[in-house]
Amino acid sequence: MQKDAYTLILEAIDAGVYRPGDRLVESELAERFGVSRTPVREALQRLETQSMLARDGRSLIVASLDHNQLAELYVVRAELEALAARLAAKHAAPEEVRVLQDMVEEDRKHVGDPVALSRANKRFHKQIHLASHNRYLVQQLDLVHRSMALVATTSLAAEGRGETALAEHQAIVDAIRNGDEDGAAMALQAHISKAFETRLKLDAANGRQRRG
Incomplete structure (x- = not known):
């Protein structure tokens, strides 16, 4: 098509x-x-x-996002992604869990390449959305991730963030595999929170560099 x-x-x-x-x-x-x-x-x-x-x-x-828009976007993203993880822990088929696990292992080869890791990260999150088996939630998350494209840099560009992010991905997959709905939601929310914190630090550093 x-x-x-x-x-x-x-x-x-x-x-x-x-x-x-x-x-x-x-x-x-x-x-x-x-x-x-x-x-x-x-x-x-x-x-x-x-x-x-x-x-x-x-x-x-x-368009670009100002600080307030970015903060608002991350609030919504954290809540919706956490819901997707919770539903995935409840509804994901064993095959879907294996795909998520394979992604985590495959993505290790991209550590050190923020651009490739960013693409892999999008695929991983999309797979969790699909594993929630809720089409309306998937639609809303598509809109959120579309807006994320308006952020100029990836938080995965921060030194050491790639390895940490993959460890966070593993914790999410483990909770989904174990059917731990609360654990999956909390693990994904913590992952998004850390990504936002990293992005704020990157933006602050870039701001200092521009002024300097």
């Missing part, structure tokens, strides 16, 4: 092809994706209404 312009642009933002602050030009997008300008124009309008894009004069740029 051929992807529409909206999906193509959204995936490009999610993959970091277009980063917060980058200008999106209708003609360039049409050429890149091999589509006409009309669906690109409609896609850009749709992304603007969803706050994925912002106006900069007459131009459209990829």
Whole structure:
């Protein structure tokens, strides 16, 4: 099935092809994706209404999140992800648990490569969402993770964060495997909290560097 312009642009933002602050030009997008300008124009309008894009004069740029928006996003993400882990502990099939375990082990080879680890991290979390067996929760988490694409850097870029994050992933999988609903929810919430804390430290350090 051929992807529409909206999906193509959204995936490009999610993959970091277009980063917060980058200008999106209708003609360039049409050429890149091999589509006409009309669906690109409609896609850009749709992304603007969803706050994925912002106006900069007459131009459209990829939106960025300020400190308060980031904090609000992490609050919602922590609660929804914790619910997904809780439901996964209750409903996940043994095969789904094995897939999660395989992901943790496979992702160890990406430690030291923040970009690859970030992609692997998204796959891992998506697998937990699916293991919750709740389509409405999956839809809401898709929206949350779409907004996460507006964060310029990954918290996994912090020194030592990759190994720690994988240990946290293992704790989540263990709780899901054991059917420990409370434990799974608490482990995932702690994981998100640590990611947010790491991101705040990275942002603070980057801010100091820019001012210095």
